[in-house]
Amino acid sequence: MQWEVVIGLEIHTQLATQSKIFSGSATTFGAGPNTQASLVDLGMPGVLPVLNQEAVRMAVMFGLAIDAEIGQHNVFARKNYFYPDLPKGYQISQMELPIVGKGYLDIPLEDGTIKRVGVTRAHLEEDAGKSLHEEFNGATGIDLNRAGTPLLEIVSEPDMRSAKEAVAYVKTIHALVRYLGICDGNMAEGSLRCDCNVSVRPKGQTEYGTRCEIKNVNSFRFIEKAINTEVRRQIELIEDGGKVIQQTRLYDPNKDETRAMRSKEEANDYRYFPDPDLLPVVIEDSFLNDIRATLPELPPQKRERFQAQFGLSEYDASVLASSREQADYFEKVVSIAGDAKLAANWVMVELGSLLNKQALEIDEAPVSAGQLGGMLLRIKDNTISGKIAKTVFEAMAAGEGNADEIIETRGLKQVTDSGAISAVLDEMLAANAEQVEQYRAADEAKRGKMFGFFVGQAMKASKGKANPQQVNELLKSKLEG
Secondary structure, three states, X not given: OOEEEEEEEEEEEEOOOOEOOOOOOEOOOOOOOOOOXXXXXXXXXXXXXXXXXXXXXXXXXXXXXXXXXXOOEEOOEEEEOOOOOOOOOEXXXXXXXXXXXXXXXXXXXXXXXXXXXXXXXEEEEEOOOEEEOOOOOOOOEEEOOOOXXXXXXXXXXXXXXXHHHHHHHHHHHHHHHHHHOOOOOOOOOOOEEEXXXXXXEEOOOOOOOOOEEEEEEOOHHHHHHHHHHHHHHHHHHHHOOOOOOOEEEEEEOOOXXXXXXXXXXXXXXHOOEEOOXXXXXXXXXXXXXXXXXXXXXXXXXXXXXXXXXXXXXXXXXXXXXXXXXXXXXXXXXXXXXXXXXXXXHHHHHHHHHHHHHHOOOHHHOOOOHHHHHHHHHXXXXXXXXXXXXXXXXXHHHOOOOOHHHHXXXXXXXXXXXHXXXXXXXXXXXXXXXXXXXXXXXXXXXXXXXXXXXXXXXXXXXXXXOXXXXXXXXXXXXXXXX
16 A cells, blocks of 8 residues: 655744743753742742743744734633643643744755645743653652743644655754744754654545654654654554554654654643733734844845855755855855855865864854955965865864965965976976877877876876966977977
8 A cells, every 4th residue: 555644743942032931030051950940930829920022022033934924912821731840730832822823834855846834833832841860760850940941832734745854844944943043943952842743644545644743853863763763653553454543652763663652632631721820912013013124034035145146056055045154154255255156165065074074063163254265265366276275274174374374384375387387297298208109199089088197197296286277278288299
């Protein structure tokens, strides 16, 4: 039987506010256990929550960026359940009237096409605390630093049909919230976590299969692996005559398996009701218009501008606009070097390779945009060749200074004096007299292959400093002569 996969995602985005959503406690990552939990976060009797306006502003920014309906009258509700790291016995969230309604996101797929994925809603809520099981022998520790941290939960429509599409969607959300500056997107620290709702159905069937939710997956790689693993499990279960049970499951990357946590709850299990301590939130038109006026240039617009302004290909523009930091870096290099294509190649290839090897983000790059732009100027004015530039780039990455300092210190200036290059070529040709005779006796096809040998010998003789274009021109002249 042919199966179709149906995927919907719930992404929990930690908003980059300085304080929590309903208290003045800090949200700094890595503080000592329970050092950032106030009486409000602890759910002590008599305390009242006060809504953080900045969290509202960030949620509205996201809604406008995905062309969504904004709930100008939205309500907070209590989601009731018991868990040790939820001291109040309920989580403040939004149910029937969320702040962000229906919207959409266009995601780029591997084959170059664009797919539109619907966003059902995005609502504000507070995070729970954290249970620590491994550090205590036979006991569990509770850290309530995270309790009350503002989250924007982004719920997609079940529009994705493969794990790769799901990853593309999460990457697009990840880039968008970082462009907007509403989340740092640090998945390792839990700033962006994903719940994957997965089901399968026979191809051609319109009715959805029974879904299982994989909780709290925190990397792009694990999202893809977790979904594929769960899809295999469900298909094998059905084909063996079993039945998928609606469950909440966890993904174990070490065993590459999902395992059941609990049967999946429905909304009525949580006994949602409006929180009596919080008034409905009314968003005025003036507030909306002020936020709309401050929206930054978003990835789709930046891609289009890079193509129109710099003449870049769609692929290059997409790669460079994939993160705000990378786009800013590229534009600074272009502003110095004045050559967008050259800058694009160096940022994507050489710099990208360096960052991958050292597992760094672009804002941690050991070569600044100013340094790279200055080096590209030396390529353009023929001070150094492209090959020498790689040596200079490595030296800059090692902290040896800027391009001009390295070129001067190491004596890497390119030789452009025709007389000097001609003398090097004469010496090299004399040392390879036999090959010269073979070249002159060969037909045109063989000469093309043999020419590369002489170019290599010439560059070796000049220690890579001779201008390659001049070498080619002079060498051809001497060999033909």
